[in-house]
Amino acid sequence: MPISTRRIAIASGSALAILLVGIFAVTQQRGNDPFAACRQSVIAGGAGAIGGAFTLVDEDGRTVTDRDVLTKPSLVYFGYTFCPDVCPADMGRNVAAIDVLDEMGYDVTPVFISVDPRRDTPEVLKEWTDYLHPRLIGLTGTPEQIRAAANAYKTYYKAPDNxxxxxxxxxxxxxxxLMLPNHGFVEFFSRETSPEALAESASCFVDAAG
Structure with a gap:
């Protein structure tokens, strides 16, 4: 793994721990949490602090919103197609989990939101997502649209300015x-989570949502 890419993975894990555990996670009112039996992370103030509305462009060039895309339980990931190894590995894990969920009888949608609109045109996204999984939805947009979506999901990215x-x-x-209709964000998964463990956890949340 190149040094720069390894730094991305390390920094990502550290930032995630600080953001979702160090900042938000202090206590959880589990008695009021319908997903308490499924939840592995702890997010004070409720999961509503993460996620929200977005307007982006899909791989067919259509302008879409979160209401158009997240109509089923969904696994959402922010990355970019030129990523040398982290994104392909993570998305390979995600679509493998989708296949495991299919075998378990759960219909879950994989979603990939690009943080590199300069290179990730709808045409580039379509070729990349179709190669990975037939149901994988690729989303791009203007720099402003992508920044708004990333801010809503409390995720970080930084591309060179020039x-x-x-x-x-x-x-x-x-x-x-993990996003659920009528509930929004309910759980996050690190890149160390296996496809089987991800699928098992996601199925628990889907069952708990009824």
């Missing part, structure tokens, strides 16, 4: 968000 070539890397966090 890259000198087309081989630049984008620093970004690597968590995967």
């Amino acid at each position: 890259p000198s070539d087309d081989f630049y890397l984008v620093d970004h966090m690597t968590q995967t968000y």
